[in-house]
Amino acid sequence: MRTVQEENRKGPWTEQEDMILVNFVHLFGDRRWDFIAKVSGLNRTGKSCRLRWVNYLHPGLKRGKMTPQEERLVLELHAKWGNRWSKIARKLPGRTDNEIKNYWRTHMRKKTQAKKRPVSPSSSYSNCCSSSMTTTSTQDVSFQSRMSSGKVSFYDTGGNREINQETEENGYSMDDIWKEIDHCADIIKPVKEIYSEQSYCLSYPTLASPSWESSLDSIWTMDADKTKMSCFPNDQFPFCFQRTRSPWSQVN
DNA sequence: AAAGGGTGCAACCGCGTAGCA
DNA sequence: CTGCTACGCGGTTGCACCCTT
Known part of the structure; x- marks a missing residue:
């Protein structure tokens, strides 16, 4: 046998x-x-x-690097849905859950590293996501405080209402993001x-x-x-x- | 130029669940 | 209702490549 x-x-x-x-x-x-x-x-x-x-x-x-729009969308959706990678992936045409998961992992690793070196203006994280990450600051604070208090695991941020609130306050709604993605889709060759x-x-x-x-x-x-x-x-x-x-x- | 560490990504694993007999 | 099978998902690991020293 x-x-x-x-x-x-x-x-x-x-x-x-x-x-x-x-x-x-x-x-x-x-x-x-x-x-x-x-x-x-x-x-x-x-x-x-x-x-x-x-x-x-x-x-x-x-294939290839995530666009700033995609990065932002991942942040948004992860804040909303947590580690539901496949669900998030469905909102990013052409991206797999695995890819997004890997991206997030890398992203979070950079974040925690940035945390270890608190006041470094040129941290790798800020470099990586510099483009137009309007949503990071509030999320960072709340997430990191939860992280440090041991309430969440490394990956799992769960849902985060604050980020949604903030995006609305900033006037950057999901509609705007979708518009950008649509625009992007025109540029990217089918x-x-x-x-x-x-x-x-x-x-x-x-x-x-x-x-x-x-x-x-x-x-x-x-x-x-x-x-x-x-x-x-x-x-x-x-x-x-x-x-x-x-x-x-x-x-x- | 070589070595060592860091990073990114492909692939595996285990578990939950839907569908079917 | 129960058991079985296949699929889907999230977590984790391994390793090739890249970068720094």
């Missing part, structure tokens, strides 16, 4: 695995992960496949466009939760017997984003 550990691969995904996963997701949709994991022959758990898809391979993902610009054969239908079924036929021409990427000309992989650290770069 073989153990699960013997059967399932762990650790970083290879380019090949990514391609196989993308292929099977396009075939069967981004549900039924255990099934996909099984039929694809990837020695991964369904869970692992789902995570890889959601956090990295999903075509609607935006993923679809980027794909076509780079001569990739794929055209992804929507940014969030694409309905693959509707466009499968036109997009993917795959021989059921071969799991080869007939849809990727010249073995190109349809990403508009760059991998910085990955097994891929090492392959070349």
Whole structure:
């Protein structure tokens, strides 16, 4: 009898695995992960496949640094909802809960470091979020006092009414933030466009939760017997984003 | 140029929950 | 109602890269 550990691969995904996963997701949709994991022959758990898809391979993902607008929105929403990362992520198109979680973690780390060095005008935190963080001061004070009094954990700030109040007093409402984000979305090239610009054969239908079924036929021409990427000309992989650290770069 | 520490991010783990038989 | 399975979420870890000394 073989153990699960013997059967399932762990650790970083290879380019090949990514391609196989993308292929099977396009075939069967981004549900039924255990099934996909099984039929694809990837020695991964369904869970692992789902995570890889959601956090990295999903075509609607935006890569790169958070914009000031996004930073502000994360602050706002976290103040409102606490560590409900997936809920927050839904309000930031193209960002994953994992990404936001990581961002927040980094953000809070910087904050606590700044706290340790109290009167440093050029603290890393203020540098990082200098752009237009109108909401930080009050939150910092209340949050940090709660932190230091041991009432909250490192991550969990819970809901914070004060910040909402303050934003309203400042006249910077959620509507304003949304307007900025809309404006931003105009500037940022839709993923679809980027794909076509780079001569990739794929055209992804929507940014969030694409309905693959509707466009499968036109997009993917795959021989059921071969799991080869007939849809990727010249073995190109349809990403508009760059991998910085990955097994891929090492392959070349 | 090398070493060491810091940072950021991908991926795993455990738990809660929805859906189904 | 109960048990099972799969999925989703939040927390945590590991490691590659970057920066400073």
